[in-house]
Structures are given as structure tokens and as C-alpha cells.
Amino acid sequence: MxxxxxxxxxxxxxxxxxxxxxxxxxxxxxxxxxxxxxxxxxxxxxxxxxxxxxxxxxxxxxxxxxxxxxxxxxxxxxxxxxxxxxxxxxxxxxxxxxxxxxxxTLDPTDAYERHFGNSSSVLSESSRGFVEQNIWKTSREKLGKLGPAVISLPPSADAPVVTTGNDILERLKAPFIAKQAEQPRNQTELQNDLFTTLSSRRDLYLTSTPLESRRCIREVIALHALNHVTKKRRRVLKNNERLSHAAKTNPEAPPPEDVQDQGFTRPSVLFLLPFRSSALNWFHALTSHTPSPSYQIENQSRFVSEYGLPSGAVDKLATAEPGTYPPDHVETFKGNVDDNFRVGIKMTRKSVKMFCEFYGCDIIMASPLGLRRSIEKEKNADYLSSIEILVVDQLDALTMQNWEHVKFVLSHMNKLPKESRDTDFSRIKPWYLDGNAAYLRQSILLSAFETPETRSLFNSNLKNVAGKIRTEKRWNPVEVPDGIDQNFVHFDCVNPNDEAEKRFNHFTTQLLPTVLKSAVQSSNTVVFVPSSFDFIRVHNFFRKHAGVPFTVLSEYSTNQDISRARQAFFKGSKSFLLVSERFHFYKRYKIRGIRNVIFYGPPDHPQFFTEYLSYPYLDEGVESSDVTCRVLYCKYDWFRLERIAGTEAAVELIKAS
Missing domain, CATH: 1.20.1440 (de novo design (two linked rop proteins))
Known part of the structure; x- marks a missing residue:
């Protein structure tokens, strides 16, 4: 001592x-x-x-x-x-x-107390007003290993972007530093820069998370969440002792008035994840900071059993020879990929307790579908009323599921609860009672790349008055086989609400008729459609009007459907093959017999562009001159176009349109 x-x-x-x-x-x-x-x-x-x-x-x-x-x-x-x-x-x-x-005495310089204390120093009427009106002052700055970033602050906020140093409890810091000593220096620097940024309590949107960095990023965010829960719990326990001491020493005196340390309900951290395997990864990241024997993990075997693969099951992705499947596909789909789950985790001084009921836990891990079903079943989302840290991981995967589930869950965040649930209102922080919790919640978004949906989420749903940070990346053109002529076909569109209609009209009245007139291009042709809604529309058009033999591969195709479609296309009995991006995302089949590729829109995943232009070479004797490529685009395809053509070339394509 x-x-x-x-x-x-x-x-x-x-x-x-x-x-x-x-x-x-x-x-x-x-x-x-x-x-x-x-x-x-x-x-x-x-x-x-x-x-x-x-x-x-x-x-x-x-x-x-x-x-x-x-x-x-x-x-x-x-x-x-x-x-x-x-x-x-x-x-x-x-x-x-x-x-x-x-x-x-409380440390007034503590970043947690400044932001989440009962009298938050960053919350003011003016800052809330600016956020509600979506008025931000923006600047650009390089955040170490996180790279260049756009920093958005309410005009009334302080200028500094991040705090100096890492706001972390000493007993959590020491083992983490010891662990960092065993990893490469660049990972340690990335973790330190990330933790410093998170300590500012500002929202953070990492728009490009490489595969090799995801584990170390998870560890830092899990540590940040654990640090938050621990600080909150310590404050509650200390105030519990104050109240008990005050009641024993002077029973007739009124209780202390400065003990507001809670929300309406106990859960304060939410992890929104696409698959059970994702929850298992975050569980390992979280428990890596609670080492045995000082911590006990209750119901661990049950959690690993339910969120891992069944006993005796073999993961063909994890056990396949390197190169059999693309690395990003293996990383996304190895393990249990069920997308309907929710689990509560309670953190105590010496234990981590899995499968706690939501109103008695500190951390919730769930999929958007799992939470939506829970909310609709119980007809309320009171357990989301006091979330102070929101982590949404693998946004790119969530956009391939049902994005409406994500929007539904976020619409129920930080609302006033419908029931009191034995809440002691004298212990609730004033800004909860005032309905201002959403203005202090820290949201952390992780994605492999940006989409219009994820950017809209960042722009519209994040209201943290401390500010928000979005990283930027300059993309290089994707690699494609030499000699293939990539023809980017532009169509005019001045209103984003008309984009789907304009694209469909241009495809059916101009691009497709040109293709059908060519004897070479009217066979062995794949039409790759990124949007599921567009895919249904194109499918119906081919079924009613195209007048050419075709087959389809969608996310709803059975194994038999897939086998028949691939065979028919390869043998030439079907001239056109319609493929949805979701099908390729989930299945990643290699398609033989391709000579012509039409991208109804640039794919969200840039590697899919490379793969479909490489598939013709699965057949012997194919030359680059035998392969054609058309990409239909407008200015609203900026994110996808940038990842394929590269940032500089995409700018020129948009300007020339």
C-alpha cells in the first residue's frame, strides 16, 4: 500500500x-x-x-x-x-x-464525470439547439494512426478535438499495457490513438476498418466500454455507502442531494452486431480485460455453446486451405452466423455474468433483428432508455441484412421509459429526467466502407453535443485483369428520390437494347444488381419483356436452384444470369461461362467488382478482348464509384457527367 x-x-x-x-x-x-x-x-x-x-x-x-x-x-x-x-x-x-x-472529492477533470456526471459540462441549451438544427462547425485533422478525419462540433463547443491521454482506470490500464508489449508497435500506436479519441466521449465513425486491424480495434473499444461500466458502478456503490452512512449517523436528516448517478434502467452499453459469431468475438475482447483467477465468468460454457458452432460441427471456412475463399468472406462468415440473438451481461467487481435479464445487466449484445423482436413482443424498449455507449459493428454486413431493423432499434434509443420499474428517481441524473440522454450518448460506428445508409445514420441519428468524428480514406482503383475495357455509363439524375426510376429507365431503354443487338454480348452475360429492390424490378422486367432466356441467383435461391442456374448458364441454355449482390455476399460462388458483365450499379463491396471481372478466366482460352464490362452510374453512386475507380478517377467521372 x-x-x-x-x-x-x-x-x-x-x-x-x-x-x-x-x-x-x-x-x-x-x-x-x-x-x-x-x-x-x-x-x-x-x-x-x-x-x-x-x-x-x-x-x-x-x-x-x-x-x-x-x-x-x-x-x-x-x-x-x-x-x-x-x-x-x-x-x-x-x-x-x-x-x-x-x-x-470527485475529480472535476475526470473525462467521465465531465461528460456523464450529474451536471454534464458539455450539455447546454445552445449546444442542444445547434444539434437539433443540424448546425455543426467542421474541421479536418489527422488523428495519428486513425488517419485523416472530419471533426464536427456544435458552434458552442470547445475547439480541442480530443483529450490528452487515456481516461482509463489504473487497474484496467496496467494489464492492458502489459498485453500491448507483446504485439507489433503499429498496433499499439493504433490502439493508443483510438483510446485517446474515445476518451473525448465524442461519437466516432471508423469508415474503413481493415481485416488485420479489427481484433485490436475490438479490444480497445471493449476496454473503453468496460472502463465506462466500472466507473459508473463505482460511483453508484460509493453513493450507496454515503446514503447508508448518512442514514445511520443521523436518521432524521434528509439524504444527500448530490447522489444522482443512474439512468432509468441499469444497461448502459449496447453492442449492435450482425451475427452470433460477432458477439462471441466481442465477448472474448471484453473478457480479455478481466483475467482469471481474479474474475469469474459465469455461464461461459453455455454462451460459447450457443454462440459458437454446435458440438461436432466443422467450419468449412475456417478449415479450408488458404485461398479457397476470399479472406473477407472467411472473416465474416466463419462460426455461427445466426442473426437473431440478444444477451445481457452483468459486470461485478469480480465476475462477468452472462445471460442476465436486461433490467439487471450492464451490457447488451444483440442483433437488430433480435432486439426488434424483443421490443415488439414486450411492446416497449425501456432497457434502451439509459444507453450511454452504443457500438455498432460491421455496418457493411448490417446493410446486407435488413437495414430497417437497424433504423427501428435506433428509433427506440434513449426514450423516456413507459414504466417506472421500481426506479429511485432521486438517484437519476437530471439530464435523464429532462429527456436529454441522446445528446450525451457516445456512438461508435465501425464499417469496412461507407454507404449512403451509414453516412445518413452518422449525419442524422448521432446527436452527441460533445461532437462527432468521421475518418476519411482516399481509395485506390481496384485491381482488375489487364486489358479489360471498363465502360462507365452515366445517366442523368438531379433528385435522389428519382434515382431508382431513372436507373431502371436508362437500363431498359438504352443500355439493354444495345446489348441485345450484339450477337456476342447477348449471350454469356451477367447482370449484377446491388440493390435487392432493384433486383426484383429487373427480374420482373426480364420475365415479362426481355424476350431472352435467363436465370437468376438471389439470396433466396435454394442449393438446387443455384446448381441448376449455374449449369444452365455455363452450358449456354440461358443467355443471361441475374445476380443480386446479397447472393454473392452470402454465397461467394465462382461463376463460369461469363464473357460480358453489366453492373446495374457499382457494387458496394469493391472486391466483388474484381471477382466478377476475373471469373471469365476460369474458362480456358479466354482473352481480355473476349470480355466486356459496363457500369451504370450517376452522381449518387459516389461512395461505390470511389471504391472501384479510385477517389481521383471518381471525381473526374462525376465532373464529366
Whole structure:
């Protein structure tokens, strides 16, 4: 124990002796156990249990442990509770409390307290007004290994982009630093820059997360979430002790007024993920910061069983020879890819408890579909009312699912709850009661690339008054086989609402008729359609009007359908093959027999462009002159066009249109 803690212990001992001598008030008993529900309080003090055997769910937090934690409780109320007519013993005790006060006072420079404290320093009427009107002042800055970024702040916000240093508890920092010593330096630098940015409590949108960096990024964000939960829980436990101590020492006095430390419900962190395998990855990242034997992980075997592959199952993606499947496909789809799940995680001082019910947990991991079904079944989303950190991972994968599920879940975030659920309203932070939680929630978005949907989410749904940060990337052209002539076909569109109609009209009245007139291009032709809605429309057109033999591959095709379609196209009995991007995203089949490729729009995944222009060479004797490529685009295809043609070439294509 260091000198500071030794002094603290001595002062506490003197304080207890003094209180015992005068026979008036004692410090709360060392066996005091806070109630299991952090946001429930009976009468003045928190409900306690007799100091007999303690279950694994109870947390023994003594005054000594409180002082060992970073931060502390204020001695102000205890000083004011002393009457003017106290005797000398009480005066002596008052002096001791004054000496103790520095050990109990909140650190006003703590980034967590500045942002999420009961009187947030970043929340103001003007900042909320600017955010609601979508008025931001923007600047560009390089954030170390995160690269160039656009920083958006309300005009009333402070200029600095990030805090200096990492806002992390000491007991979490030490093992993390030790772990970093065993990894490459560039990963450590990336993690440090990321953690510094997260410590600003600003929203962060990483628009390009390479495969090789995803694990180390997960570890930092998981540590940031654990740090947040731990700080919040410590504040609650310390205030629990204050209230219990105040009730014992002076039962007739009103309880302290500055103990607002909670939301309406307990969950404060939400991970929104596409697959069960994603949840398993985040679970491993989270528990990597809670090492055994100091931490116990309850229901771990059940979680691994339900979120991993069934016993005896073989993952053909993970066990296949390198190169059999593209690396991004293996990373996305190895493991359990069920997209309907939700699980609550409770963090205590010495354990991680899986499968806790939502109103008793700290962290929720769920898929958009899983949460939507839960919300619709219970007809409320009260457990999302107090989320302070939102992490949405693999946005690129979520856009390939049903994006409406994501929008539905986010529309229920940080709303006033429909039921009180035994909430102690005297402990709720004022900005929750005022309905301002959404203005302080920190959202962290991760994606391999940007889409209009994800940019709209960043622009419209993130209202953090501390500001928001979006990383930028300059794309290089994708690699395609030499000699293939890439023909980018532009169509005019001045209103984004007309884009689907304009694209369809140009395809059916100009591009397709030109192709059908050519004897060479009217066979062995693939039409690749990025949007599922456009795919249905094009499919119906071919079925009713095209007058050519065709077949289809969509995400709804059965294995038999897929086999028949591939065979028919390869043998030439079907001249056209319609392929949806979702089909290729989920299945990643190699298609033989291709000579002509028509991209109804640039694909979201740039690697798909490369792959479809490489498939003709699966057949022997194919030359580059035998392959044609057309890409239909307008100015609203900017994100997809940039990833394929490269940033500089995409600018020229848009200007020339």
C-alpha cells in the first residue's frame, strides 16, 4: 500500500474511534452489502442484507475499498450534518472529516464525470439547439494512426478535438499495457490513438476498418466500454455507502442531494452486431480485460455453446486451405452466423455474468433483428432508455441484412421509459429526467466502407453535443485483369428520390437494347444488381419483356436452384444470369461461362467488382478482348464509384457527367 492509502487508513481508524467514543455515529459496517439492483432504494438507505454468508452476486464494498478506487465520495454532507452544539469529541471528528475530504472529492477533470456526471459540462441549451438544427462547425485533422478525419462540433463547443491521454482506470490500464508489449508497435500506436479519441466521449465513425486491424480495434473499444461500466458502478456503490452512512449517523436528516448517478434502467452499453459469431468475438475482447483467477465468468460454457458452432460441427471456412475463399468472406462468415440473438451481461467487481435479464445487466449484445423482436413482443424498449455507449459493428454486413431493423432499434434509443420499474428517481441524473440522454450518448460506428445508409445514420441519428468524428480514406482503383475495357455509363439524375426510376429507365431503354443487338454480348452475360429492390424490378422486367432466356441467383435461391442456374448458364441454355449482390455476399460462388458483365450499379463491396471481372478466366482460352464490362452510374453512386475507380478517377467521372 502506498503512503496515500496508509494515511487514509489511519484517518479512517481515527474517525471510527472518535465516533465510537462520543457514542453518536459510526462509519458504515465493513460487512455492508449494497443491494443487487443498483437503481432501487428503499426509504432513505439502500436495502442491505445481514452480514452472514455472501452470495456470489453480492459485492462487498467497504469504505477502505471505496478509497482505494479512483475518485471518491464527498465529505460535504457529513460536515454539514454536524450540529453547532457539538462537544469537543464531535469537533475533533469534524476536523478529521475535513482532513479526509480530499480523499473523497470527485475529480472535476475526470473525462467521465465531465461528460456523464450529474451536471454534464458539455450539455447546454445552445449546444442542444445547434444539434437539433443540424448546425455543426467542421474541421479536418489527422488523428495519428486513425488517419485523416472530419471533426464536427456544435458552434458552442470547445475547439480541442480530443483529450490528452487515456481516461482509463489504473487497474484496467496496467494489464492492458502489459498485453500491448507483446504485439507489433503499429498496433499499439493504433490502439493508443483510438483510446485517446474515445476518451473525448465524442461519437466516432471508423469508415474503413481493415481485416488485420479489427481484433485490436475490438479490444480497445471493449476496454473503453468496460472502463465506462466500472466507473459508473463505482460511483453508484460509493453513493450507496454515503446514503447508508448518512442514514445511520443521523436518521432524521434528509439524504444527500448530490447522489444522482443512474439512468432509468441499469444497461448502459449496447453492442449492435450482425451475427452470433460477432458477439462471441466481442465477448472474448471484453473478457480479455478481466483475467482469471481474479474474475469469474459465469455461464461461459453455455454462451460459447450457443454462440459458437454446435458440438461436432466443422467450419468449412475456417478449415479450408488458404485461398479457397476470399479472406473477407472467411472473416465474416466463419462460426455461427445466426442473426437473431440478444444477451445481457452483468459486470461485478469480480465476475462477468452472462445471460442476465436486461433490467439487471450492464451490457447488451444483440442483433437488430433480435432486439426488434424483443421490443415488439414486450411492446416497449425501456432497457434502451439509459444507453450511454452504443457500438455498432460491421455496418457493411448490417446493410446486407435488413437495414430497417437497424433504423427501428435506433428509433427506440434513449426514450423516456413507459414504466417506472421500481426506479429511485432521486438517484437519476437530471439530464435523464429532462429527456436529454441522446445528446450525451457516445456512438461508435465501425464499417469496412461507407454507404449512403451509414453516412445518413452518422449525419442524422448521432446527436452527441460533445461532437462527432468521421475518418476519411482516399481509395485506390481496384485491381482488375489487364486489358479489360471498363465502360462507365452515366445517366442523368438531379433528385435522389428519382434515382431508382431513372436507373431502371436508362437500363431498359438504352443500355439493354444495345446489348441485345450484339450477337456476342447477348449471350454469356451477367447482370449484377446491388440493390435487392432493384433486383426484383429487373427480374420482373426480364420475365415479362426481355424476350431472352435467363436465370437468376438471389439470396433466396435454394442449393438446387443455384446448381441448376449455374449449369444452365455455363452450358449456354440461358443467355443471361441475374445476380443480386446479397447472393454473392452470402454465397461467394465462382461463376463460369461469363464473357460480358453489366453492373446495374457499382457494387458496394469493391472486391466483388474484381471477382466478377476475373471469373471469365476460369474458362480456358479466354482473352481480355473476349470480355466486356459496363457500369451504370450517376452522381449518387459516389461512395461505390470511389471504391472501384479510385477517389481521383471518381471525381473526374462525376465532373464529366
Amino acid at each position: 502506498d503512503d496515500g492509502n496508509s494515511i487514509t487508513t489511519k484517518l479512517l481508524t481515527l474517525l471510527n474511534i472518535s465516533a465510537t467514543k462520543i457514542g453518536k455515529r459510526k462509519r458504515v459496517d465493513d460487512d455492508f452489502v449494497p443491494a443487487e439492483k443498483l437503481n432501487k432504494r428503499k426509504s432513505v438507505s439502500i436495502a442491505t442484507e445481514p452480514p452472514t454468508e455472501k452470495s456470489s452476486e453480492q459485492e462487498d464494498v467497504t469504505a477502505k475499498e471505496v478509497l482505494d478506487d479512483e475518485g471518491g465520495i464527498s465529505g460535504k454532507d457529513e460536515v454539514e450534518a454536524v450540529n453547532d452544539d457539538e462537544d469537543d469529541g464531535v469537533s475533533h471528528r469534524k476536523r478529521l472529516i475535513t482532513l479526509l475530504k480530499p480523499f473523497f
